[in-house]
Amino acid sequence: MSKHTVLFELGCEELPPKSLKKLRDALHAETVKGLKDAGLAFDSIEAYAAPRRLALKIVNVDAAQADTQKRFDGPAKQAAFDAEGKPTKALEGFMRGQGITVDQVSTFQAGKVEKVCYLKDVKGQSLDVLLPQILQAALDNLPIAKRMRSAASRTEFVRPVKWVVLLKDSDVIEATIQDHQAGNVTYGHRFHAPEAITLANADAYLDALRTAKVIANFEERQAIIDQQVKALADEVNAIAIVPADLRDEVTALVEWPVALRASFEERFLAVPQEALITTMQDNQKYFCLVNSDNKLQPYFITVSNIESKDPSQIIEGNEKVVRPRLSDAEFFFLQDQKQPLASRKEKLANMVFQAELGTLWNKSERIATLAVALSAITGANPADAEKAALLAKCDLTSELVGEFPELQGIAGTYYARIEGENDEVAESLGEQYLPKFAGDVLPKTKTGTTLALADRLDTLTGIFGIGQAPTGSKDPFALRRSAIGILRLVTENDLDVSIEDLIKLALAAYGDVLKDHDKTLADAVAFLEGRYRAKYEDQGVAVDVIQAVQALSPKSPLDxxxxxxxxxxxxxxxxxxxxxxxxxxxxxxxxxxxxxxxxxxxxxxxxxxxxxxxxxxxxxxxxxxxxxxxxxxxxxxxxxxxxxxxxxxxxxxxxxxxxxxxxxxxxxxxxxxxxxxxxxxxxxxxxxx
Incomplete structure (x- = not known):
């Protein structure tokens, strides 16, 4: 059977950058499934994605399905023929239904019974007929949260479709996909090469687009960005911060990447660098630069989608855009310093933590009591632990955290340092939220460990105490994650204490606020012990190993x-x-x-x-x-x-x-x-x- 190379391209208005890679991978997976289900063999499928296109190149795919035979079963042979070997009424009915004569009847063995059947030759359908159906089904199954219609078209997609290419070697496969007639015409870069490009054959795709200033291969485009960003960072002896999500998003925003380095005033470096990095990454999609000590440098890298004759204009434009954002962060930072952290407790007293468990200030006071008690276990200084606990939530009322919620704790650390608090107290304010997710780092200070434990134990015990334990998929206070955090804080710091003793200390801090201490203790202990399996399965430990230990019900997480x-x-x-x-x-x-x-x-x-x-x-x-x-x-x-x-x-x-x-x-x-x-x-x- 002959083989062909097929090119499919769906040209659109700019696709959502955060979803581009996922859309490409889903289109690839759905097409692979469709071809296999249809019985069409192929060597490989290369998937491409750029801001205005999704494409597939299917290498050495069958020209058609193989011919097959389909069996239609009839009555038992004994019931199909009479004593003289003539067809009975049962067989005549079967032949009428299939439109066949007696010479077309076959037999087969079904267990102990021999039955009659009709073996119908089924000719395989051609690639030209099957592929448009497979591709349309793949597009219909893409993971798109919100689909849209454009113009008079009734079909829906994530963005308006502008053109469709469907080539089998050098021939166009006649098809209508997403209400567009397939052809052999694609388009290059929106600004550098907007004119139509006629493709000679499926293999010409990547080179034709590259000539038209479009790198269709996502990974190739990303590698170019990586090289350019590193080269620009090296020029100023810096290291670029390149989070994986941002790297993918920037790659999805450009067809022809051109990285440029810009700068900002050094005075902004007095502002917490986390605030500056957050605003530059989230709002402007910039790569920030730090030195070998991880200190922010007064530069950033932007990736442009055009090759400008005067790059300085693009650089100046970006510097102009980022300045007000950094100024805002600076303003919030300076405003916050006019009010000491400790004085913010009055605002915390008006912020509800949970209706039945009181305000954030009530929580802070409980955490302080609990932190002092836990210090005997963690080895922290009780005075430091108490002071840190009373300051822990104060930065939630600050302007900086109001603008950048992800800086909770981090802002507190900066303000505590400015106010002259010792390193243990200041560092612990940022460490109280660690670990934030599975595999995250733990607090480095003993005070931070104490605060992180106290905060989680207080929340978990309180929520169980008012009968609002997690159910099914509902876990509004993230108690499952908190529980894993508690287990990690205890085991990885070699704290030899039982879960029961930890919950008892938390209950003591609550006092009369919680009514049924015995039930709360039993429920909270059972919940924490129930999280062992999730914790160790995440580490790759086999279930039977965990069950072997659970059979003995050890009381201490460390044990x-x-x-x-x-x-x-x-x-x-x-x-x-x-x-x-x-x-x-x-x-x-x-x-x-x-x-x-x-x-x-x-x-x-x-x-x-x-x-x-x-x-x-x-x-x-x-x-x-x-x-x-x-x-x-x-x-x-x-x-x-x-x-x-x-x-x-x-x-x-x-x-x-x-x-x-x-x-x-x-x-x-x-x-x-x-x-x-x-x-x-x-x-x-x-x-x-």
């Missing part, structure tokens, strides 16, 4: 973490599968018949295998007991792996449920001793292999 790490390590040992299976067998035996109290009686050991296991248990127990006491579970389980051979030999050569009651009791006691050693870490019988 839980050490056990999970130990079982995760044990799971990869060559002895793990056999010992997990043996533990499962032991658990099943002891579930049916509990071991009698008392120690194993050595005199009642008669089989060599049980004597060997007893000797190994006697030898290994004093080795692992101190490891358990030190919570060195990884070393303990590694040592217990040595039991594999004697345990296997025991089950191969010893009948546990012996007729002799003393032998049986002795063997059950030995199995209980074995099981007890392993369950000091986890229930490894849960492990799947």
């Amino acid at each position: 839980f973490d050490k056990r999970v790490n130990a079982v995760n390590h044990f799971r990869d040992l060559p002895e793990a599968a056999a010992l997990a299976a043996a533990n499962k067998r032991v658990a099943n035996i002891l579930a049916k018949e509990a071991a009698p109290e008392g120690n194993v009686v050595e005199a009642n050991l008669v089989e060599d295998a049980e004597k060997a296991l007893f000797a190994e248990l006697a030898k290994i127990t004093p080795v692992v007991e101190p490891l358990f006491a030190a919570k060195d579970y990884t070393a303990a389980l590694s040592a217990l792996a040595a039991l594999r051979a004697p345990v296997d030999a025991f089950f191969d050569g010893v009948m546990v449920m012996a007729d002799d009651s003393e032998l049986k009791a002795n063997r059950l006691r030995m199995l209980a001793q074995l099981r007890d050693l392993f369950t000091k870490v986890a229930d490894i019988s849960v492990l799947q292999h």
